Amino acid sequence: MPQPLAFIHPDAKIAPNVIIEPFVSIDKNVVILEGSHIGPNVIIREGTRIGRNCNIFPGAVIGAIPQDLKFCGEETTAIIGDNTTIRECVTINRGTIAKGRTEIGNNCLIMAYCHVAHDCIVGNHVILSNATQLAGEVIVGDWAVIGGGSLIHQFTQIGAHVMIQGGSKINKDIPPFVKAAREPISYCGINSVGLRRRGYSNQQIREIQEIYRVLYLSGMNNSMAVERIEAELPAAKERDEIVLFVRNSPRGIMRGYFD
Structure with missing residues (x-):
């Protein structure tokens, strides 16, 4: 009342x-x-x-x-x-x-x-x-x-299951399932703790990690990395979600730590 x-x-x-x-x-x-x-x-x-x-x-x-x-x-x-x-x-x-x-x-x-x-x-x-x-x-x-x-x-677009460090300045898109930190905002690995809490299996988390190894650590540009991910990594809901996010990112995704 x-x-x-x-x-x-x-x-x-x-x-x-x-x-x-x-x-x-x-x-x-x-x-x-x-x-x-x-x-x-x-x-x-x-x-x-x-x-x-x-x-x-x-x-x-x-x-x-x-x-x-x-x-x-x-x-x-x-x-x-x-x-x-x-x-x-x-x-x-x-x-x-x-x-x-x-x-x-x-x-x-x-x-x-x-x-x-x-x-x-x-x-x-x-x-x-x-x-x-x-x-x-x-x-x-x-x-x-x-x-x-x-x-x-x-x-800006921020993907699902993302963990972002406090005090961040975010001017690039943050793809799903990752941790983001540092200045400028950068990839810092997979949000594995959060994913486990939400029921993701170890196998799913390993597959997500492998996707981001190709995307951020292979030395390829994003377009080439996405093509390799689709060609070489097993089809899965998480894989397709990441690929779609990267392809449709209007601002471009955040940098890798070693960029």
């Missing part, structure tokens, strides 16, 4: 068991589903969609208009999936005409002071550590973990 000191626009659609604490402001055209908890001093702006069992901590601002001078007031959304936690003072802007939405998936943890800009798509089970900043139209794959204070350039 809302507190009497909260403002809720009469056009907002809020499930009966949502907890809304004092000094919350909820705009029109907002939907909040069952079991969510909205902490004090949270601002939820027009076009926001919040899923089930979310927990939003004090000071967060969800669905504010984009910080993009091309935005002309078009109707867009900011979507938060189920079971996602948004900590103190996080800002998540809604989309522009480019994609029409900014989206955070299910079971995510967005830590304090993170910013997710317009038209970003963040997958499921993602962790954005404190003060991570996503510029516009960034894509983050499922199960990615991004260390605190990282800065991610607009249009």
Whole structure:
């Protein structure tokens, strides 16, 4: 039930068991589903969609208009999936005409002071550590973990199951299943600990390691390495995911450590 000191626009659609604490402001055209908890001093702006069992901590601002001078007031959304936690003072802007939405998936943890800009798509089970900043139209794959204070350039893509060192400046795409660190951001091996925790077998992890040995340690350029991977390494879902990511990378993938 809302507190009497909260403002809720009469056009907002809020499930009966949502907890809304004092000094919350909820705009029109907002939907909040069952079991969510909205902490004090949270601002939820027009076009926001919040899923089930979310927990939003004090000071967060969800669905504010984009910080993009091309935005002309078009109707867009900011979507938060189920079971996602948004900590103190996080800002998540809604989309522009480019994609029409900014989206955070299910079971995510967005830590304090993170910013997710317009038209970003963040997958499921993602962790954005404190003060991570996503510029516009960034894509983050499922199960990615991004260390605190990282800065991610607009249009960058980050693959699934990636682990990124805190304080990183990311201006190249990060392919799936890897660890990324150093300055400039570089390949640092496979995220084997994370993959084991998520049920990947030793055989799958060895196959992923072999793919990245060819990609980063063979001395070939990316196009040649991808051709060799497809020709010589066994077909597998993980192999095809990596090959597709590299081929379709709009910014180019991060460098190898010895580049």
